[in-house]
Amino acid sequence: MLTEILLVARKDLRVERRAKIALGQVAPLALLILMVFAFALDANTSLLERGAGGLYWLAVLYGGTLLIQRSFDVETDDGNMDALRMSAIGMPSLFLGKALALFVQITVLQLILGPGILLLYNVGVVDWALLFAAAIAGTLAFSVCGVLWGVMSAGLRVRATLLPLLLVPVLAPVLLAGSRAFETALGVRAGAGWTWAGLMFVIAAVHTALGLGAFGFLLEEG
Amino acid sequence: MSAVVEFERAISVVGSFPVLTGLDLRVDQGEILHVRGENGAGKTSLLRACAGLVSVSSGNASVLGFDMRVDRRAPRRYIGLLGHENNLYRDLGVREHIEFRAASVGARASDTAAALEQVGFPQQLWTVPIGSLSAGQRRKVAIASLLVGRPQLWLLDEPHAALDTESRKNLDAILTEASTSGATIIFVSHESPGTKDIASRVVTMDGGRITEDPGAD
Numbered sequence: 001m002l003t004e005i006l007l008v009a010r011k012d013l014r015v016e017r018r019a020k021i022a023l024g025q026v027a028p029l030a031l032l033i034l035m036v037f038a039f040a041l042d043a044n045t046s047l048l049e050r051g052a053g054g055l056y057w058l059a060v061l062y063g064g065t066l067l068i069q070r071s072f073d074v075e076t077d078d079g080n081m082d083a084l085r086m087s088a089i090g091m092p093s094l095f096l097g098k099a100l101a102l103f104v105q106i107t108v109l110q111l112i113l114g115p116g117i118l119l120l121y122n123v124g125v126v127d128w129a130l131l132f133a134a135a136i137a138g139t140l141a142f143s144v145c146g147v148l149w150g151v152m153s154a155g156l157r158v159r160a161t162l163l164p165l166l167l168v169p170v171l172a173p174v175l176l177a178g179s180r181a182f183e184t185a186l187g188v189r190a191g192a193g194w195t196w197a198g199l200m201f202v203i204a205a206v207h208t209a210l211g212l213g214a215f216g217f218l219l220e221e222g
Numbered sequence: 223m224s225a226v227v228e229f230e231r232a233i234s235v236v237g238s239f240p241v242l243t244g245l246d247l248r249v250d251q252g253e254i255l256h257v258r259g260e261n262g263a264g265k266t267s268l269l270r271a272c273a274g275l276v277s278v279s280s281g282n283a284s285v286l287g288f289d290m291r292v293d294r295r296a297p298r299r300y301i302g303l304l305g306h307e308n309n310l311y312r313d314l315g316v317r318e319h320i321e322f323r324a325a326s327v328g329a330r331a332s333d334t335a336a337a338l339e340q341v342g343f344p345q346q347l348w349t350v351p352i353g354s355l356s357a358g359q360r361r362k363v364a365i366a367s368l369l370v371g372r373p374q375l376w377l378l379d380e381p382h383a384a385l386d387t388e389s390r391k392n393l394d395a396i397l398t399e400a401s402t403s404g405a406t407i408i409f410v411s412h413e414s415p416g417t418k419d420i421a422s423r424v425v426t427m428d429g430g431r432i433t434e435d436p437g438a439d
Contacts, residue, residue, distance in 0.1 A: 011311070011322050018313040018351060079307030085275060087326035088299040220295075 004089045008097025013104060015074050022067055022105050027112045030063035034113060038120040045122060050189070052121040053182030056113060057138065057175050063109045064102075064171075065164050068146035071102055072154040072163075081154065084219065091216030095147055099211070102143040110135055126187035130194060134181035137200035141174045144207040151218045174200055226251050226375055226406040227272055231281035234271050234430075241267035241276065243430035249408060254401050256421035257410040264430035265410035266305070269377040272408065273303045286375060299327060302373030304381055308364035312353030316343065319352055320367050327371040337366040342392050357384040365393060376400065378409035394420045 016022050037055045041048045075081050084094065114135070117123060125131055149166050153159040177196040184193025227249040234242035241264050249255050259265050270276040272285055274294030283290040286297040311319055320338065321331040338348060341362045347355070352363060361384045368376065376397070382390045397407050398420050409421075426434035 007322070007325050011314070014318060015311055015313045018315075074311060074313070078312065079305055079309045080311060082275060082303065082305060082307075083309035083323070083326075086273060086298050086301065086303050087323075088328045089326050 001090065001093050004093035005097040005100060008089065008094055009100040009104070012071060012074070012098060012101030016070075016101070016105060019074075021070055022108065026063045026066045026070075027109050029066070030059040030109060030113055031116050033059045033062060034116045034120055048121050049123050049186075050183070052117050052123045052186055052188065054175075054179040055121070056117045056182060057178040059113055059116075060106065060110060060138070060142070060178070061168070061171060061175055063113075064106050064142045064146065065167055067102060067105050067109070068142075068150045068167065069160065069163055071098060071146070072150040072159070076154055076159075081219070091219065092212045094219070095211045095215035098150075099143040099147045099208075102146055103139055106139045106142050107135075110139065123186045123188065125185060127185045127193065130181060130197060131185035134178055134185060134193070134197040134200065137181075137197050137204060138174055138178040140204035141200050141207065142171065144204055144211055145170050145174070148207055148211040148215065148218075151215060155221075174203055177203075224251050225249065225284070226253075226286055227408065228284045229271070229278075229281065230283075232271065232278045232283050233280040234267060234276050234278050236267070236276060241430055242271060242278070244281065245271075245431045247425070247432055247435070249406055251406050252401050252404055254397060254407045254420055254422045255409070256424045257408060257427055258412070258424060259410070259427035263427040265427055266379055267430070268427065269303065269305070269379055269408065269410060272375070272377055273301055274298055275303075297375070300374040301377060302368035302371055302375070303377045304364055304368055305379045306383075308360050309367070310352045310360055310363060313351055315349045315351055316355070316363050317348040319363065320370055323367040324370040329371045333370050333372075334366075337370040338363075340369060340396060341366045342389060358386060358389060361385055362389065365396070369396065372405075374405055376405060376407040376409070378407065380411050381409050382411065 034055060038048065041051070075084060146167065149170060150163060153163045153166060156162060177199045180191065181193045181196040183189035184191050225248050227247060229245050229247045232242050232245040233240060245268065257265050257268060267276055271278055271283065274290055274297065277294055278290050286300050288296040314322070316338070317334055320334045324331045324334060343359070343362050343366060347359070352360060355363065365381070381393060385393060401407055423436060425432050
């Protein structure tokens, strides 16, 4: 199973490395979003500091949605979805492989956005462990939710607009939890940052279980 | 000869549209079956039903000994399907793509070179991204992707499309060789030069069923 997961993830990452969509378009766009907020709220530094966590996760949500969309665009392009259905790769492996590739891409996105908020929003980190834990938990949740909802909309003609519509409400709790955990890690709000990070792990675990069970059916019927 | 594909009064409905309407067809091992028919006759649906991508809701359907009404995924690992589309990742290199396809059907990636040579794909293009190839070259990569998996049942939808005369002859030779080795081939195609010669049987479809079959009882 591990071989199959790595096979799928490696393929997705190779496609992305060649297409350069993630690094060449999505990451700069997400960074631009952070910059636009920095310009828009420039006069109110304290508001920018307090909102840094939320604005960061909004940028991740936007960039992540584009990456999820892209992950399934390459499958629907030229009938590749049929080839996946015909392959001998197990459906759980396919689900986890695509989630792993998304995890890597969203992590790279965050490695670019992270220094962005430190520089643009004038915030410092008071709890690095919480910051990393929240980033990993949020990325996990984004990845597994993205694959589950991505395959659901993949077979539809209106997927370009439908996927964000489906995904944003599902990811709203992750956005909220990520923002709260980051606020604690950045020292702008005292609170239960680790509880929020834990909540994101729970959301990721629930969607992983759902994905392992339902991905095959959704791919088949999509 | 054992039956590789056996459909009896098979009915398939996609959405609310019946695509197979009581289809009867038996294809034996080693046969090369050419399915003809007008646009919308159900030829592509027949291939997709054989691959288990379209479910059979009524009648009997068996492919490679698997009952398609019980588990339509079961025979897929032994089937090579080439549809209208080529099923190619345009950002991958030619060799990378075929190695992925080989691994995804449990075949050996080391057979990639042999498959590309067999379809007559020039070696200097093996590392080129698929998106920059011509339509004919992409078709050859798609055929090589099937070849590397050594399928027992080949399902081909207009396989000669976009190929030049020499490449068509080469494809016919590949299919004939596969058939001689025991594989079964079903291809759907409008009348086209070169395709009639290799078929061991030609059937005609219309309205989701076989209307002419010289092999029928």
